[in-house]
Amino acid sequence: MPMRYFRHQWRRGRVGNATSALHDFHKLKGNFISNSVPLPSINPFSSFRLGFQLASLHSNSSSNGDRPRSKFQKVTNLDDALKLFDEMIQRRPLPSVVQFNQLLNAVTKMKHFSCCLHLFKQMRVIGVPVDEYSMSIAIKCCCQLYRTNDGFALLGCCFRRAVVPNVFIFSTLLDGLVLEDRILEAERLFKKLIKQRLCEPDVVMYSTVIKGLCKFGNNVMAIALLRLMDERGCKPNVVSYNTIIDSLCKDKMIDDAFKIFKEMVFDKGILPNVITYNSIICGLCNFCRWEEVSKMLKEMEDEGISPDFQTFNILVDAFCKEGKVDEAEAVIDIMVERGEVPDIVTYSTLIDGYCLRGEMSKARTVFDSLTSRGLVPDVITYSSLLNGYCKNLNIEEAMLMFHEITKNGLKPDIVTFSTMLQGLFRVGRCGAACRLFDEMRAQGQVPDECTYRIILDGLCNNHQVEEALSVFHLVGGSKLNSDIMVYTILIDGACKCGMLDTARNLFHDLTVKGLQPNVWTYSVMISGLCGEGLLTEAKQLFQKMDECGCPPNNVTFRVLLQGYLKNQNYDDVEMLLQQMDGRGYSLDATTLSLLIDQVAAGALDRSMLKLMGRLVPKDLMDTPV
DNA sequence: CTAGGGTTAG
Known part of the structure; x- marks a missing residue:
């Protein structure tokens, strides 16, 4: 299953992935990104790098409980x-x-x-x-x-x-x-088995059902079943606990995961294993909780549990996502030192890390070194590098990469095609993109909702909203058209091309279809209304958000503020700033400079400067406005 | 003698 569109896939392989879709939207809409997580200035990993080296003194002996095997098992x-x-x-x-x-x-x-x-x-x-x-x-x-x-x-x-x-x-x-x-x-089935006494459920069966509940996002029920099995005299083991701990980590409930972890260890006396730690470390990495990552690694060492291949890959990935490729390289070195062999995934992750930083020549060097390491790049590796070239607007090199895939006997998959499409649209080569889209279908690749979003977004960003709309109508009633992201892209496109009525109609359509606009949809629509000077309507929509259980976020506030400022309407500015302060939101550079301009021009009262100051994030303070 | 469940990742 192609899952490579999203860098942060909290609910990997689960039912529904709204969060990842949001992240994808972040990626698509570069103009909205402004709340990136600040990087810690000190190297959070320096302490446990030493830890690894110490740990590497321990011999890496494998358990030797092998019984003689029959020739059938061998x-x-x-x-x-x-x-x-x-x-x-x-x-x-x-x-x-x-x-x-x-x-x-x-x-x-x-x-x-x-x-x-x-x-x-x-x-x-x-x-x-x-x-x-x-x-x-x-x-x-x-x-x-x-x-x-x-x-x-x-x-x-x-x-x-x-x-x-x-x-x-x-x-x-x-x-x-x-x-x-x-x-x-x-x-x-599970209930039937118990009710009709077809078999006595054991720890494995309970754990399987727990896994099912977790996969469905029902952690509460999963924990309830954990309690129930215990009551019925079936003791949960480390696997039962790992299933739940992992699920909680994936659902961003790390602190609950810790609670269950402590219960397992201190109340039940069950020892955690490397899988338990991997789940937790991965969860912590996803939230940049580096100090705790460090602590967990230390704890593992104290417990005599060696980090394994997967632990290292998690760390390589975490460092790369933070842009700390040197640290990622260091982890790989330690990995090798300890006798683990980095695989194609490890290096693909590293390539991705370099691409993210725009260091394409280093990414290329890693890529070129693969063969000498005895590794064969697969489609995903190629696509990573291709994606890097696209993101860094080197479309020629990306195209070369794309052809390289087929030359090496591999088949570009839907993600490869989508990545390439996005790259072509980004440099404005719509014709080439459309031809590639045809080629993709000719090769039997069925576009998914992500491909579809890329195409609509690409067309909109190249002022071909009409074209996008006709694609949209062509696809008709399929599930692609019941996607809130698709609507958001089109509404945004229509607004930016001055087709406000079309945008309004789309916005109306989605409620008719029973789709719930999300915070991005609202923000885009509000931005469009502001762009046409329709501040009253924008304000009404803004107020509707809280009522609809979709409270405005940072972006919505900034969009509305900018709308007010650009239309010389200063009445509500102070109130909005106060609301932002109350909600713990912050200003971005653009909105801030607009505000300051107005203070300088005398349109806004100087007394508001103090409030503005509170709304400026620390990292913005350093850069002169 | 032989069968079932848990981790990461481009």
């Missing part, structure tokens, strides 16, 4: 497995079902699910008796292939074959439902 490549299978079915008498199960399991571990299903089918044809074990493996394969319904069909076979489905089989099916986002069905 098979590590598919060809060997298939050969062995053929040999097994020739034998008379046939090998036991246990041996077949071991082989099936080995194939599943290699993630060759459809192959495993094929073997399973053959077993049944030949008449190897299948049991609970083979059934659960086969069902797992169905589920992993997003064919949970086929899994249920196999469950039917269980009954016919007098195989009694057990807690393993039902857990697998529940997991399949969760994987396909069929949470309600999962809940229903």
